[in-house]
Amino acid sequence: MNNTADVIVIGSGIVGSSTAYYLAQKGQKVLVLERDNIGDGASSRNGAGVRLSSRVFPESALAEEAIKHIWPVLGEELDADLEYTAPGSLCLAQTETQMRALQGSLKKSKAYGAEVHLIDGDEARKICPCLSDKVNQALWCPEDGYANPMVTTLAYYRKNRQMGVRYITGEDVRCIKKYRGRARKVITAEGNVYEADKIVVAAGFNSKRIAETVGIWLPFLKRVDECIVTEAVAPLTKFRLSTADGNFYGHQTKHGSFIFGGNTNLERYESTYDQRPRNTNKQSSDKCRAVSKYIPALRDVKVIRQWAGWLDSTVDRLPIIQEIPEVPGMILSCGYSGHGFAIGPAAGKVTSQVALGEETIVDISSLCYNRFKPSGC
Ligand SMILES: Cc1cc2nc3c(=O)[nH]c(=O)nc-3n(C[C@H](O)[C@H](O)[C@H](O)COP(=O)(O)OP(=O)(O)OC[C@H]3O[C@@H](n4cnc5c(N)ncnc54)[C@H](O)[C@@H]3O)c2cc1C
Incomplete structure (x- = not known):
C-alpha cells in the first residue's frame, strides 16, 4: 500500500474533511486518517446550528465567510441535500437578567456588522406564534439557520472520495515524528507509518x-455535551430558537422532529482520550424543562432519542489554526469549542490555505496556539 501523500489530514470531521476538499481542489494528493468511523466525532453529533450572530473576531469573520459565501452553495458543490436553510433565529428572554444578556449579544453582533434586532415579546410571537406569552424580548437574527450535521459530514466524505482523496478508517494516530526538523511521519496504534510534506491535525x-x-502543549478541556430529539410533530416553526441563558437551542427538522442542544451546567469535563461519549440523563430533563417554558406546545411531546458528543474547548472558546513554528509542516486546526459545525466549511478553507502557505481569506493570526502565554501570538 502507498503510505505517502502531499498532505495527511488526521480526523474526518467537518474540519478535516473540508480541509481535504479544498486541498484536493488544488490538486493535492490527500490522505485522511480516521480512528473510528467517518465523522464519528462532534461533527455528526452536534445540534446543527449555523449561526452568524453572537460571535467574536476572528470567529465572526469565519462565520461570515461560511454563512454568506459557502453554506448557500455547499449542497450544490457536494451534490447533496444538506437541509441547510437560513430562516433566521430568535434568542429569547423572559427575565430582566436575560434581557440584559440580549443587550450584550446585540452589541457583540453589531460590532462586526451582523444584522440583528432587539424586538419585544409581541413582535417575537408575530414572527413565531408558538412562543409562550412569558417571552418578553428576543434578539432576531435573520441570517441564522441550521443544516443536517450527519448528512453534511458524509457529503464531504463522498465528494472527497470522488475527487481522489483517500480515507483510511480504524487508524488511531498516536504520534508525529520529525525528519530533518520538519513534521514528516504519522504513526498509528497498529504501528503503521504514513508520510507527507504537510500534516493537518x-x-x-x-x-x-x-x-x-x-512537544506542543495545548490548553484544552474536553466537555461532554448532549442533544435530544423529539417525536415528529406537525410543522410549528421554521426558526432556530434559543434562550439568552443558553439552556436550550434548536429547531424543527424537515421530518417534524425537534432537535435541542444547550447548556445545563451539568456537563462533564473529562481528560481521557479513548472513551466514547456517553449520555447522562441529567442534561436531557433540564433541557425539556427549559423548552416547555418557552414553547408550551411541546410540553407533552415525547423525547425519542438522545446522544452525547465531545467539545474540544479552549479557555477563550476560539479555535487554534496555525502551522506551528517549532514543528514546520504540522498544521493544527482544532479547539472549535462547540462552534465548529457552522464555521467548519470556512475553517477547512483557511486550514487548506495555511497548509499550502497561501494568504488566508480571513486574518487568523490571533488563533495561534501560544496565545494563552504572556508573550502571546
Ligand atoms: C452535542 C453537541 C452540540 C453541538 N452543537 C453545535 C451547533 O449547534 N453548531 C455548531 O457550529 N457546532 C456545534 N457543536 C460543535 C461542533 O460539532 C464541533 O465544533 C465540530 O464538529 C468540530 O469538528 P472537528 O472536525 O474539529 O472535530 P470532530 O468532528 O470531533 O472530528 C475529529 C475526528 O478526529 C477523529 N480522531 C480523534 N482522534 C484521532 C486519532 N488519534 N487518529 C485519527 N483520528 C482521530 C475522531 O474520531 C473524529 O472523527 C456541537 C457539539 C456537540 C458535541
Missing part, C-alpha cells in the same frame, strides 16, 4: 495528545 480533543508527541 484536526482530531478534536485528541489533537492535544498528538501535538504533545512533538
Whole structure:
C-alpha cells in the first residue's frame, strides 16, 4: 500500500474533511486518517446550528465567510441535500437578567456588522406564534439557520472520495515524528507509518495528545455535551430558537422532529482520550424543562432519542489554526469549542490555505496556539 501523500489530514470531521476538499481542489494528493468511523466525532453529533450572530473576531469573520459565501452553495458543490436553510433565529428572554444578556449579544453582533434586532415579546410571537406569552424580548437574527450535521459530514466524505482523496478508517494516530526538523511521519496504534510534506491535525480533543508527541502543549478541556430529539410533530416553526441563558437551542427538522442542544451546567469535563461519549440523563430533563417554558406546545411531546458528543474547548472558546513554528509542516486546526459545525466549511478553507502557505481569506493570526502565554501570538 502507498503510505505517502502531499498532505495527511488526521480526523474526518467537518474540519478535516473540508480541509481535504479544498486541498484536493488544488490538486493535492490527500490522505485522511480516521480512528473510528467517518465523522464519528462532534461533527455528526452536534445540534446543527449555523449561526452568524453572537460571535467574536476572528470567529465572526469565519462565520461570515461560511454563512454568506459557502453554506448557500455547499449542497450544490457536494451534490447533496444538506437541509441547510437560513430562516433566521430568535434568542429569547423572559427575565430582566436575560434581557440584559440580549443587550450584550446585540452589541457583540453589531460590532462586526451582523444584522440583528432587539424586538419585544409581541413582535417575537408575530414572527413565531408558538412562543409562550412569558417571552418578553428576543434578539432576531435573520441570517441564522441550521443544516443536517450527519448528512453534511458524509457529503464531504463522498465528494472527497470522488475527487481522489483517500480515507483510511480504524487508524488511531498516536504520534508525529520529525525528519530533518520538519513534521514528516504519522504513526498509528497498529504501528503503521504514513508520510507527507504537510500534516493537518484536526482530531478534536485528541489533537492535544498528538501535538504533545512533538512537544506542543495545548490548553484544552474536553466537555461532554448532549442533544435530544423529539417525536415528529406537525410543522410549528421554521426558526432556530434559543434562550439568552443558553439552556436550550434548536429547531424543527424537515421530518417534524425537534432537535435541542444547550447548556445545563451539568456537563462533564473529562481528560481521557479513548472513551466514547456517553449520555447522562441529567442534561436531557433540564433541557425539556427549559423548552416547555418557552414553547408550551411541546410540553407533552415525547423525547425519542438522545446522544452525547465531545467539545474540544479552549479557555477563550476560539479555535487554534496555525502551522506551528517549532514543528514546520504540522498544521493544527482544532479547539472549535462547540462552534465548529457552522464555521467548519470556512475553517477547512483557511486550514487548506495555511497548509499550502497561501494568504488566508480571513486574518487568523490571533488563533495561534501560544496565545494563552504572556508573550502571546
Ligand atoms: C452535542 C453537541 C452540540 C453541538 N452543537 C453545535 C451547533 O449547534 N453548531 C455548531 O457550529 N457546532 C456545534 N457543536 C460543535 C461542533 O460539532 C464541533 O465544533 C465540530 O464538529 C468540530 O469538528 P472537528 O472536525 O474539529 O472535530 P470532530 O468532528 O470531533 O472530528 C475529529 C475526528 O478526529 C477523529 N480522531 C480523534 N482522534 C484521532 C486519532 N488519534 N487518529 C485519527 N483520528 C482521530 C475522531 O474520531 C473524529 O472523527 C456541537 C457539539 C456537540 C458535541
